[in-house]
Amino acid sequence: MPFLFTMLEIPGVLLIQAKKFGDDRGFFMETYKHSDFANAGITEHFVQDNHSRSVRGVLRGLHYQKNPHAQGKLVRCLQGRIFDVAVDIRRGAATYGRWAGAELSGDNDLMLYVPAGFAHGFLVLSETAEVLYKCTEEYTPEDDRGIRWNDPAIDIRWPVTDPVLSEKDRTQPLLKDADNNFVIRNSQ
Numbered sequence: 716m717p718f719l720f721t722m723l724e725i726p727g728v729l730l731i732q733a734k735k736f737g738d739d740r741g742f743f744m745e746t747y748k749h750s751d752f753a754n755a756g757i758t759e760h761f762v763q764d765n766h767s768r769s770v771r772g773v774l775r776g777l778h779y780q781k782n783p784h785a786q787g788k789l790v791r792c793l794q795g796r797i798f799d800v801a802v803d804i805r806r807g808a809a810t811y812g813r814w815a816g817a818e819l820s821g822d823n824d825l826m827l828y829v830p831a832g833f834a835h836g837f838l839v840l841s842e843t844a845e846v847l848y849k850c851t852e853e854y855t856p857e858d859d860r861g862i863r864w865n866d867p868a869i870d871i872r873w874p875v876t877d878p879v880l881s882e883k884d885r886t887q888p889l890l891k892d893a894d895n896n897f898v899i900r901n902s903q
Contacts, residue, residue, distance in 0.1 A: 720755040723815035729828040761849035769839045774878035776836015780858040785831035787851040792819040795844030797837040801829040807899040832897040861887040
């Protein structure tokens, strides 16, 4: 199997290591294979790819889409380094308000799977970074929502105190005030 799947602190959030095959010509690696991902519990189909380029200190997030267009995301850093974060925003979940994160880079071949029901964000650690992520739902502006990057109730340990933010991300609500329709019943 060309992938190693590792569950992070929150069930459903997976760190994925792709196997790289290299020689003096360069390298080859699979970055997604439905059957392997399904065997690891990621059964959704991806319907949209997004690609961004950002400079050092840019923080994008924390973003999510409400139901019925909630997005799962498979995030990969193609060039540079990012600190990538998933926040559980499913009311009633045992891990509600908790976050998990990992450094993704163009060198470490790691990907982060962020399930629907989680907010997602990343901080650029290198001079520039290019990020590619697959989504399980298409973008719908009417369902686009967010949470403030530095919400003290979530307490993400970002490796920066003064990131570069869009006006939208600067004014996002706190988790307790967010427009969020994710609910879990009988959470474990």
